[in-house]
Amino acid sequence: MTDQLYQEIILDHYKHPHGRGLRDPYSGEAHHVNPTCGDEITVRVTDDLSDISYDGMGCSISQASASVLHELLKGKPIGEAAKIHEAFVELMQGRGQVEPDEEVLGDGIAFAGVARYPARVKCALLPWMAFKDAAARAGVEVTV
Amino acid sequence: MTAFDVARVREDFPILSREINGHPLVYLDSANTSHKPVQVLDVMRTYWERHNANVSRSVHTLGTESTTAYEDARAKVATFIGARSPDEVVFTKNSTEAINLVAHSLGASVGPGDEVVISEMEHHSNIVPWQLLCERTGATLRWFGITDDGLLDESGLAELINERTRIVSLVHMSNILGTINDVSRIIARAHEVGAQVLLDCSQSVPHLPLDVVELGADLIAFTGHKMLGPTGIGVLWARADLLREMPPFLGGGSMIETVTMERTTYAAPPARFEAGTPPIAEAVGLGAAVDYLSAIGMREIHEHEIELTGYALKTLAGIDGVRVYGPGTPDGRGGTVSFDVAGVHPHDVGQILDDLGVEVRVGHHCARPVCARFGVSSMTRASFYLYNTTAEIDALAAGVEQVKKVFS
Numbered sequence: 001m002t003d004q005l006y007q008e009i010i011l012d013h014y015k016h017p018h019g020r021g022l023r024d025p026y027s028g029e030a031h032h033v034n035p036t037c038g039d040e041i042t043v044r045v046t047d048d049l050s051d052i053s054y055d056g057m058g059c060s061i062s063q064a065s066a067s068v069l070h071e072l073l074k075g076k077p078i079g080e081a082a083k084i085h086e087a088f089v090e091l092m093q094g095r096g097q098v099e100p101d102e103e104v105l106g107d108g109i110a111f112a113g114v115a116r117y118p119a120r121v122k123c124a125l126l127p128w129m130a131f132k133d134a135a136a137r138a139g140v141e142v143t144v
Numbered sequence: 145m146t147a148f149d150v151a152r153v154r155e156d157f158p159i160l161s162r163e164i165n166g167h168p169l170v171y172l173d174s175a176n177t178s179h180k181p182v183q184v185l186d187v188m189r190t191y192w193e194r195h196n197a198n199v200s201r202s203v204h205t206l207g208t209e210s211t212t213a214y215e216d217a218r219a220k221v222a223t224f225i226g227a228r229s230p231d232e233v234v235f236t237k238n239s240t241e242a243i244n245l246v247a248h249s250l251g252a253s254v255g256p257g258d259e260v261v262i263s264e265m266e267h268h269s270n271i272v273p274w275q276l277l278c279e280r281t282g283a284t285l286r287w288f289g290i291t292d293d294g295l296l297d298e299s300g301l302a303e304l305i306n307e308r309t310r311i312v313s314l315v316h317m318s319n320i321l322g323t324i325n326d327v328s329r330i331i332a333r334a335h336e337v338g339a340q341v342l343l344d345c346s347q348s349v350p351h352l353p354l355d356v357v358e359l360g361a362d363l364i365a366f367t368g369h370k371m372l373g374p375t376g377i378g379v380l381w382a383r384a385d386l387l388r389e390m391p392p393f394l395g396g397g398s399m400i401e402t403v404t405m406e407r408t409t410y411a412a413p414p415a416r417f418e419a420g421t422p423p424i425a426e427a428v429g430l431g432a433a434v435d436y437l438s439a440i441g442m443r444e445i446h447e448h449e450i451e452l453t454g455y456a457l458k459t460l461a462g463i464d465g466v467r468v469y470g471p472g473t474p475d476g477r478g479g480t481v482s483f484d485v486a487g488v489h490p491h492d493v494g495q496i497l498d499d500l501g502v503e504v505r506v507g508h509h510c511a512r513p514v515c516a517r518f519g520v521s522s523m524t525r526a527s528f529y530l531y532n533t534t535a536e537i538d539a540l541a542a543g544v545e546q547v548k549k550v551f552s
């Protein structure tokens with residue numbers, strides 16, 4: 001059953017994260033904590049999204065999700081990043097009823113299975129919510 | 145029942161026949177909350193079906209029966225912990241409320257320059273009320289550290305507890321390391337300087353024979369749902385003479401002697417601390433839980449758990465990449481075993497174990513400072529009770545092997 005949760009893609013991103021580590025310069029930073037499990041993440045963004053850097057500690061789902069976020073949003077035009085962000089959040093909040101679009105979400109579609117585990121949705125969303133706050137602090141609105 | 149018979153015990157717990165994800169339920173989370181035997185469920189159902197009424201305020205038959213049932217439960221709890229009188233037993237909502245009650249009531253006489261002493265081993269519910277008290281009053285919060293072996297570090301005892309110390313509040317058995325704290329030296333030192341000692345017995349009262357007079361603390365707190373009782377009922381025990389001196393916490397019905405528009409005089413304990421309609425059926429359920437535990441015998445239960453703990457410590461130590469926190473042998477520890485699987489986050493451990501029907505707790509266990517002390521953000525915890533078996537620990541071990549396979 002957890003095969004759906006722990007897709008190869010997720011485990012790969014967990015074991016070999018993309019773009020991990022906090023970098024300078026940046027225009028906005030946010031630190032988010034999941035109070036129930038203690039997972040933490042810090043996300044930094046430049047105001048043109050030319051770099052998104054992060055560091056944190058947490059489960060495979062939250063860490064892989066940060067890696068996928070980096071892969072999907074870094075260097076994207078802001079309007080497009082906002083669309084991807086919205087699609088990912090919608091997928092995660094869809095209780096497993098949302099059919100993900102690979103064109104938009106790339107490796108992010110591997111998280112479709114996570115949406116069926118309500119206790120883990122927060123793990124997957126942690127980096128995305130921190131990203132949104134960091135972007136807002138950089139003066140970038142990622143809500144469409 | 146003479147010899148302890150775990151198979152026989154399990155028959156009393158209907159939930160244990162459930163399946164989880166196609167596997168028999170292996171419930172290893174009793175430190176979080178315990179399951180309830182039919183004996184408790186039946187008593188609560190009968191209470192509601194036959195006797196339901198408010199307590200201490202009606203002359204009618206149901207009200208009298210209800211009051212009798214509620215007060216009988218108080219007497220059972222008093223006997224269970226060796227209290228000198230049922231009047232030393234105050235019903236609360238849970239341990240958390242009992243500790244907050246003490247922080248407000250006993251804390252009312254604390255002021256700037258005074259000190260309150262806790263430890264790094266506490267559950268958040270024995271940290272935050274004292275932080276709040278210190279913020280309100282200007283008192284200073286101090287604490288014992290933890291040794292590498294998971295024991296309270298008493299090396300600074302004489303300085304830490306001094307003439308300025310007013311209240312010492314410590315966990316009796318850790319909900320994360322499993323350590324059963326030998327608090328005798330600390331209590332002796334606290335009493336030497338005139339401080340009161342509260343013990344958080346949330347994890348000890350359910351699992352060990354405990355006698356408040358022998359223990360020597362001034363107050364203890366525990367919670368019904370961890371000892372086969374329902375949620376919504378907890379206990380504050382305190383020495384009668386101390387309780388008589390303590391001002392009320394919450395104000396309302398049932399805690400008064402007389403009320404005029406200008407002022408109120410308060411009822412004697414325990415009523416003084418039970419404002420409003422109490423959780424009556426829950427208290428009755430806790431009374432039934434205490435009956436059940438006593439019939440089996442707390443010594444027998446403790447011995448069964450020592451066996452499970454020894455087996456679990458040995459089994460987990462034999463798995464490559466598993467690190468166990470807290471004391472390494474069953475001496476001075478209870479059946480709560482926290483561990484780490486190298487390279488795998490506890491959330492992921494818990495998820496894969498759940499897939500196999502093995503229910504453990506993962507996270508910081510409401511004791512973040514303990515995790516920080518051992519340099520981790522969270523742990524995986526297996527905790528045992530009278531209904532667990534060594535076969536269930538084998539299922540846990542098999543599950544951990546599966547975890548390692550997924551994340552290899």
Ligand SMILES: Cc1ncc(COP(=O)(O)O)c(C=O)c1O
Nearest residue numbers: 238239240267269319344346367
């Ligand atoms: C040591 C300890 N103290 C306090 C509590 C709080 O119990 P409750 O949530 O029932 O108030 C718990 C249980 O979670 C505990 O393990």
